[in-house]
Structures are given as C-alpha cells and as structure tokens.
Amino acid sequence: MTPARRSLEGLALGDAFGERWFPLFREPRQAYDEVRARRTPEEPEWHWTDDTAMALGILRVLDEHGEIRQEPLARAFALSYDADPARGYGHGMHQLLPLLLQEPHRWRELARELFGGQGSLGNGAAMRAAPLGAWFHDDLDRVVTQATLSAEVTHAHPEGIAGAVAVAVAAALSVRREPILEAVAARTPESAVREGLLRAVEVPFATEPWRASDLLGNGQRIRADDTVPFAVWSAARHPDDLTSALWTTAEGFGDVDTTCAITGGIVAARTGLDGVPQDWLRRREPLPGPRN
Numbered sequence: 001m002t003p004a005r006r007s008l009e010g011l012a013l014g015d016a017f018g019e020r021w022f023p024l025f026r027e028p029r030q031a032y033d034e035v036r037a038r039r040t041p042e043e044p045e046w047h048w049t050d051d052t053a054m055a056l057g058i059l060r061v062l063d064e065h066g067e068i069r070q071e072p073l074a075r076a077f078a079l080s081y082d083a084d085p086a087r088g089y090g091h092g093m094h095q096l097l098p099l100l101l102q103e104p105h106r107w108r109e110l111a112r113e114l115f116g117g118q119g120s121l122g123n124g125a126a127m128r129a130a131p132l133g134a135w136f137h138d139d140l141d142r143v144v145t146q147a148t149l150s151a152e153v154t155h156a157h158p159e160g161i162a163g164a165v166a167v168a169v170a171a172a173l174s175v176r177r178e179p180i181l182e183a184v185a186a187r188t189p190e191s192a193v194r195e196g197l198l199r200a201v202e203v204p205f206a207t208e209p210w211r212a213s214d215l216l217g218n219g220q221r222i223r224a225d226d227t228v229p230f231a232v233w234s235a236a237r238h239p240d241d242l243t244s245a246l247w248t249t250a251e252g253f254g255d256v257d258t259t260c261a262i263t264g265g266i267v268a269a270r271t272g273l274d275g276v277p278q279d280w281l282r283r284r285e286p287l288p289g290p291r292n
C-alpha cells in the first residue's frame, strides 16, 4: 500500500471512530466515561464523514494528474458533495460546493466570498491534507506548495491554508520517520496555527490528553488554529501506534471526527492500519477504490 493510501485509510478510520463520540450518538458524560475506559463504541457501523469524502477527492486528482490541479479538485469536491450532501459538511461548504458544481472554474472568487469576503478559516482544508503530505513525502518544499494549492480551492483565508500545510507536512514527516512537532511549526506559515504548534512543542507528552486539549484547543471553535495543534500533538505523542493516538485525540472531544481524522491520517501514513483491533476494522465503513 502506498503511503498516501495508508494515510487515507487512517484518516477515514479516525473520522468514523471520532464521529461516534458526538452527542448525537451518546451523552457527553457517557462519552467521557467510555473514552477514559478505552471502551470501543458498540455500534455495528461507523460511517465516515465529509473529512474522508474530501480526502478521497484529493487522491482522485493526484491519481489522475500527479499533482494538484485546482479546477479538477473543485469539481471533485463538488461531485462528492452532490453524491451525498449529508456527510456532515460545515456551513461554508454547504454554501460553496453546490456553486462549484455549476461553475468549478470560478473556485477562486467563490471561495473568497465565504464569511463576508474573508474566505474560510475552518478545518476543512486541514482535515483532508494528510494523504497529500504522504504522497509528496520525499520533497517537503513540494508538500508545502501542493498543500497550499489544495487548500485554496475552498479555504481562501491564510489560517485555513496554514492548517492544511501543517497537517500535510506532519504526514510527510511521519512517512519519513522524522520527529514531527518542531519541524511542522518551522514549515507552517506565520499564523495562529503556527503559534498553536509552537505552544504544542512546550506541552510534555506526559500531559493528560484532556489537559493538552484545554491548552491547545479541540476544534470546538471550528477554526484551523483551534483544531490542528492538538491533533498534531496527539500524533507526535504516538507516532507508531494509531489506536493509542486516536484514543488520545478522542479524549479532547470537541470537533472529534475532524481531530481524529487529522491524527489518523498523520500516524497511519507511517503505520497503516497495523495494530488496529479487528472489531474496529469490522465496524468502519470501507473506502471506495483500490487498496494499493
């Protein structure tokens, strides 16, 4: 399996696992107790969400073109949305993606019009970026430029773009078996995302995950700078153990499908699904496409 496909499998698993902890499926108190006890969610089917749908779009474009082409990527995102709009997309994407389906060539102006002309600074570009980082892992400069191109199609705001760069670089470093946190901060453009990563460097790995998420954010504010630092910290805490990394991330709660998708995509770029319990693998919704 290629590093990018490994990353995608981990991203989708994290997305589906993380989604189980939302209040829609269990009361917050029960979720807290079960995560602390490391009790596997009992539902027989764990569905992946928008995070995985968009990551699949990125890999489709990379498979076809060998690099990010922005208009085809806009079209790929729009087609995934059109095929199943109920995958938990955020407000901005519900506005943008139907427009991109009609006029994918207008992605630049349409993406910029979101949120009063600021563009989105949400998690959407970060949550789908890990497989791209794994794809280009042997060239970190290219990881940064390609992640930027992939983000701009939907997230024009510099914070949204910085989140994608950070996650893609983390996944590339994961494939390369290099330490993550400081190196990711060093390659992330000046931004609140970068500030958060620099704070994450100072949080020892002995820290309880819930406390780390208090310090770094857990995605509750649905912004890249509130989401990416904790998810990357969790990945760096368990670089060779996908299951432990996902439990750590889940303990932060917040936007937990997205934080787990980010962590899963980074760690699995190295580990694949090795060590993941069989009952997790049975429950997760499978991915379309080849498993090469």
Ligand SMILES: [Mg+2]
Pocket: 049, 050, 051, 087, 088, 089, 257, 258
């Ligand atoms: Mg989601």
